[in-house]
Amino acid sequence: MKEVKNDRKSRYTRMVLQNSLIELMKKKPITKISITELCKNADINRTTFYSHFSDQYDLLKSIENETLLWADDMLNSLHGKTNQAETLKIIEEVFEYLVENSNHLQILMSDKGDIDFQKKIFSLIYEQCGLLPTNVSVSDIETKKYYFTFLINGSIGVIQSWMNDGLKKSPKEMAEIILNMTTQIR
Numbered sequence: 001m002k003e004v005k006n007d008r009k010s011r012y013t014r015m016v017l018q019n020s021l022i023e024l025m026k027k028k029p030i031t032k033i034s035i036t037e038l039c040k041n042a043d044i045n046r047t048t049f050y051s052h053f054s055d056q057y058d059l060l061k062s063i064e065n066e067t068l069l070w071a072d073d074m075l076n077s078l079h080g081k082t083n084q085a086e087t088l089k090i091i092e093e094v095f096e097y098l099v100e101n102s103n104h105l106q107i108l109m110s111d112k113g114d115i116d117f118q119k120k121i122f123s124l125i126y127e128q129c130g131l132l133p134t135n136v137s138v139s140d141i142e143t144k145k146y147y148f149t150f151l152i153n154g155s156i157g158v159i160q161s162w163m164n165d166g167l168k169k170s171p172k173e174m175a176e177i178i179l180n181m182t183t184q185i186r
Contacts, residue, residue, distance in 0.1 A: 075128040095171030
């Protein structure tokens with residue numbers, strides 16, 4: 001029984017630290033956030049912090065990894081089903097996840113977030129959904145890479161704009177916008 005309590009306490013501590021980091025990142029870049037400030041904001045002592053994370057970047061990486069795991073789990077449930085209707089549903093689920101977790105993801109997907117994380121998540125989604133450029137000849141791999149880079153970076157920009165505008169459009173509307181843009185480029 002003690003293991004469950006420690007596990008629950010550990011999950012709670014990690015959650016509080018994650019929330020604290022996100023709250024502070026809304027005000028300033030991660031490079032300006034100290035462990036002392038992070039712990040004070042979370043009402044956690046430094047020893048507890050260091051028993052979970054090595055630094056603020058490790059904490060941020062754990063938040064990103066949880067998001068990537070969610071995306072990977074969701075996409076693995078597809079089992080190769082990627083027709084246009086199914087792809088639209090998947091992209092809509094991604095936007096619903098963004099809304100449900102907007103507190104964290106608004107920072108992760110903003111210009112304050114790690115662009116490598118943003119690219120990883122969209123690369124994962126687009127590759128699993130088969131949204132890769134197909135109208136370029138197979139022999140021109142370099143051009144395909146540029147198309148794919150454009151899709152990824154464009155999608156990140158659209159999401160950042162949508163989040164900055166206060167999530168005015170529904171997840172379904174945003175999924176349709178992204179799918180329409182990617183199919184026109186493909």
